[in-house]
Amino acid sequence: MDKGTPKRSRKTMEKERRNNMKNLYSQLNSLIPNQDPSRPLPDQLDEATNYIKQLQGNVENLRQTRDGMMGVGGSQGSSSTRPGYSSNSSVQIEVNENGSALEVTLVTGLECQFVFTEAVRILHEENAEVVNASYSVAENTVFHTIHAQIGEAATSDAGARITRRLKNFEI
Known part of the structure; x- marks a missing residue:
């Protein structure tokens, strides 16, 4: 009977792993706007990947805007300065x-x-x-x-x- 225990344990572990992955996919799916849970999993993962890349781009654009407003990352009068602002005025x-x-x-x-x-x-x-x-x-x-x-x-x-x-x- 010892032979059946490791096999059953392996099956149980695999089932728990699949359930855990299913829960993680569900959590990821809930974080993506307008996500359709009925779509195939690879499509959902592609959508999540694209959304994360879009958010990364947004963060970079906001960082550049902030740096431009603060005059960071460029010389005075460069294109990084926000329009309408003089980089040398207080x-x-x-x-x-x-x-x-x-x-x-x-x-x-x-x-x-x-x-x-x-x-x-x-x-x-x-x-x-x-x-x-x-x-x-x-x-x-x-x-x-x-x-x-x-x-x-x-x-x-x-x-x-x-x-x-x-x-x-x-x-």
């Missing part, structure tokens, strides 16, 4: 207007925090309501993003006037 401002919505991006050094307060003040003076404001700090650089809505009481050129006033802070 305050950089970009205003994007989409109808009555404004997105103001401020890039400052730690010593220029007053620019954020002044930007919010200017927006309020021009009848723009700040909807959302956020910031992040990387080394000695602060990135502010302000989302605002131009009020109905504002004049038709309020966006251009806000942009001009904010650009006065660029150094």
Whole structure:
């Protein structure tokens, strides 16, 4: 009877291995958006591989964007610098207007925090309501993003006037 025990144990181990692999495939499948579990396993693995490669590309693009905003990885004035930003200024401002919505991006050094307060003040003076404001700090650089809505009481050129006033802070 000893001969049957190792064989049965091997069968049991193989069954457990297959079940474990099935669970792992199921977990992987659940992480991939729009994945069809009825598709053959090789197709599911190809889809997962492509999705992971896409995510890696996204991470690399975001890393390059971040480095470009911080002026890392290139000389001043190189193509790695984000458009609209001067790589040698201590305050950089970009205003994007989409109808009555404004997105103001401020890039400052730690010593220029007053620019954020002044930007919010200017927006309020021009009848723009700040909807959302956020910031992040990387080394000695602060990135502010302000989302605002131009009020109905504002004049038709309020966006251009806000942009001009904010650009006065660029150094």
